[in-house]
Amino acid sequence: MRIIALFNQKGGVGKTTTTANLGAALADAGKRVVLIDLDPQANLTTHLGIDPDADSTLAANTYRVLTDGIPLVEVLQDVEGFEGRLKVAPAVSDLAAAEVELVSVVGRETLLRKMAAGVKADYVLMDCPPSLGLLSLNALVYATEVIVPLQAHFLALQGMEKLFDTVGMVRQALNPKLHISGILFCQYESAAKLTGEVTGEVETFLAQARGTSHPAAEAVVFRTHVRRNIKLAEAPSFGKSIFDYAPTSAGADDYGNLAAEVAEMGKGGHAKA
Ligand SMILES: Nc1ncnc2c1ncn2[C@@H]1O[C@H](COP(=O)(O)OP(=O)(O)OP(=O)(O)O)[C@@H](O)[C@H]1O
Numbered sequence: 007m008r009i010i011a012l013f014n015q016k017g018g019v020g021k022t023t024t025t026a027n028l029g030a031a032l033a034d035a036g037k038r039v040v041l042i043d044l045d046p047q048a049n050l051t052t053h054l055g056i057d058p059d060a061d062s063t064l065a066a067n068t069y070r071v072l073t074d075g076i077p078l079v080e081v082l083q084d085v086e087g088f089e090g091r092l093k094v095a096p097a098v099s100d101l102a103a104a105e106v107e108l109v110s111v112v113g114r115e116t117l118l119r120k121m122a123a124g125v126k127a128d129y130v131l132m133d134c135p136p137s138l139g140l141l142s143l144n145a146l147v148y149a150t151e152v153i154v155p156l157q158a159h160f161l162a163l164q165g166m167e168k169l170f171d172t173v174g175m176v177r178q179a180l181n182p183k184l185h186i187s188g189i190l191f192c193q194y195e196s197a198a199k200l201t202g203e204v205t206g207e208v209e210t211f212l213a214q215a216r217g218t219s220h221p222a223a224e225a226v227v228f229r230t231h232v233r234r235n236i237k238l239a240e241a242p243s244f245g246k247s248i249f250d251y252a253p254t255s256a257g258a259d260d261y262g263n264l265a266a267e268v269a270e271m272g273k274g275g276h277a278k279a
């Protein structure tokens with residue numbers, strides 16, 4: 007089972023879009039996929055066509071998993087159209103309070119890992135909030151790997167050091183298996199001059215990290231760049247994945263290719279960049 011946190015404390019980089027559409031693509035390919043919404047914005051939940059304010063969601067969600075000790079398997083909802091292969095643990099806005107409510111709980115960073123013990127799937131994908139707080143820490147403690155969505159624009163690399171430090175700290179203290187497996191460029195515009203510069207900087211950085219104890223020592227830059235595509239921005243308001251909403255769009259192509267690349271990586275077949 008691969009347990010992947012989509013993590014970048016920077017906002018609006020493509021974490022939720024990637025969680026939803028990579029999850030849908032893997033499920034379409036026949037894999038059993040569990041998605042976990044750890045963001046109080048509940049964007050992932052909405053994107054999958056589930057109302058965060060529906061009674062069933064209010065009764066069973068990731069907030070209750072963390073604060074009431076409900077096993078994660080008990081809050082999973084089927085995403086429509088996937089015949090049980092794609093499930094989500096939804097979020098509600100109350101989740102924002104968990105950071106404060108859990109502040110004095112011993113073992114608060116390991117709650118999700120404990121509560122998710124019964125989860126069985128080929129892939130677990132976690133949508134993190136844009137912060138380095140307790141919710142993201144819980145994702146990193148449960149994860150076996152991290153994928154970092156990144157936008158290739160000015161200041162894109164600002165904050166990366168903090169991100170690497172956080173992953174390194176969790177690995178050292180609580181989760182020795184954790185590593186950054188890939189950097190994914192989202193909202194990619196190949197025509198922009200800056201794009202080439204930023205991708206170059208990331209490649210150089212990763213080349214320097216190889217063979218060291220850096221948490222990104224084994225990370226690749228995904229060959230798939232998710233291009234900026236308006237259909238990807240429209241799909242969430244219809245509660246659909248890109249494959250349902252616009253199956254012939256560039257967005258569907260890109261997330262389909264990404265899923266193949268992620269699956270290949272699991273077999274050890276990914277060519278290092
Ligand atoms: N490739 C793309 N092309 C066009 N729009 C995109 C693309 N990827 C994401 N978007 C849009 O950009 C916005 C931010 O994306 P998304 O919500 O996935 O980022 P995020 O990292 O989850 O944000 P947050 O940090 O707020 O949770 C959304 O409106 C989304 O629909």
Ligand SMILES: [Mg+2]
Binds near residue numbers: 021023049135
């Ligand atoms: Mg998000």
